[in-house]
Amino acid sequence: MSKSNDPQVSRRNFLTGAIVAVGAFIGIVAGVPATGMIISPAIKSMEKATAxxxxxxxxxxxxxxxxxxxxxxxxxxxxxxxxxxxxxxxxxxxxxxxxxxxxxxxxxxxxxxxxxxxxxxxxxxxxxxxxxxxxxxxxxxxxxxxxxxxxxxxxxxxxxxxxx
Ligand code: FES
Structure with a gap:
């Protein structure tokens, strides 16, 4: 019997994938505003530069x-x-x-x-x-x-x- 047909392994793979997906989602949700806060001063300086x-x-x-x-x-x-x-x-x-x-x-x-x-x-x-x-x-x-x-x-x- 191969590993992929083992129900224990499949369940483990599914749970691992689900955890990674949830972690990635949380990272994106938290990371986008944080990235905005980091680059916002740079954007503001670009706006001023056009005067x-x-x-x-x-x-x-x-x-x-x-x-x-x-x-x-x-x-x-x-x-x-x-x-x-x-x-x-x-x-x-x-x-x-x-x-x-x-x-x-x-x-x-x-x-x-x-x-x-x-x-x-x-x-x-x-x-x-x-x-x-x-x-x-x-x-x-x-x-x-x-x-x-x-x-x-x-x-x-x-x-x-x-x-x-
Ligand atoms: S907008 Fe009200 S008087 Fe000009």
């Missing part, structure tokens, strides 16, 4: 006294995922030398504001929030001014800093 300065062109190309819409394509590395989005902002200069860059995201609940040149204000269509041309909240529910991006002028070019 950068975007060139918006010559400072002379911006109209004085009127916000101008600019869009930048931002690539974010979220762990192993690559996410591409477009951020819209308004650039304003009152003198052609000093610039501000304002987010188009309303500080109330995150709708996108629009520049109304005939009224000289930004308007949020969601709850009728109003901001002046420098992004200061002047009417409606927005609790604070429009967020700003860092800007710099280098060699006659305007740059805006966008977080990754």
């Amino acid at each position: 950068k300065w975007f060139a918006l062109g010559s400072t002379k190309s911006f109209k004085i006294g009127e916000p101008q819409t600019e869009r930048v394509k931002v690539v974010r590395q979220l762990g192993w995922r690559r996410h591409v989005s477009t951020e819209t902002m308004f650039i304003l200069t009152d003198d052609g030398q000093n610039f501000i860059a304002m987010s188009d995201v309303c500080t109330h609940l995150g709708c996108h504001v629009r520049w109304l040149p005939d009224k000289n204000v930004f308007w949020c269509p969601c709850h009728n929030g109003i901001y002046d041309k420098h992004g200061k909240n002047i009417s409606g529910p927005p609790p604070r001014p429009l967020d700003r991006y860092k800007v710099k002028v280098d060699n006659g070019q305007l740059f805006v800093y966008v977080e990754g």
Whole structure:
């Protein structure tokens, strides 16, 4: 009689296999979160690494006294995922030398504001929030001014800093 036909051996093999399978399952269930905790800081540092300065062109190309819409394509590395989005902002200069860059995201609940040149204000269509041309909240529910991006002028070019 061969060993594989021995009912004692078969039962032992089955139990050994079952124990190994249960152990492997427990190892996977416990190991996946632990692995995530270990590599999470590395993922976060990869996300931060995508912040950068975007060139918006010559400072002379911006109209004085009127916000101008600019869009930048931002690539974010979220762990192993690559996410591409477009951020819209308004650039304003009152003198052609000093610039501000304002987010188009309303500080109330995150709708996108629009520049109304005939009224000289930004308007949020969601709850009728109003901001002046420098992004200061002047009417409606927005609790604070429009967020700003860092800007710099280098060699006659305007740059805006966008977080990754
Ligand atoms: S989201 Fe803009 S006013 Fe509410």
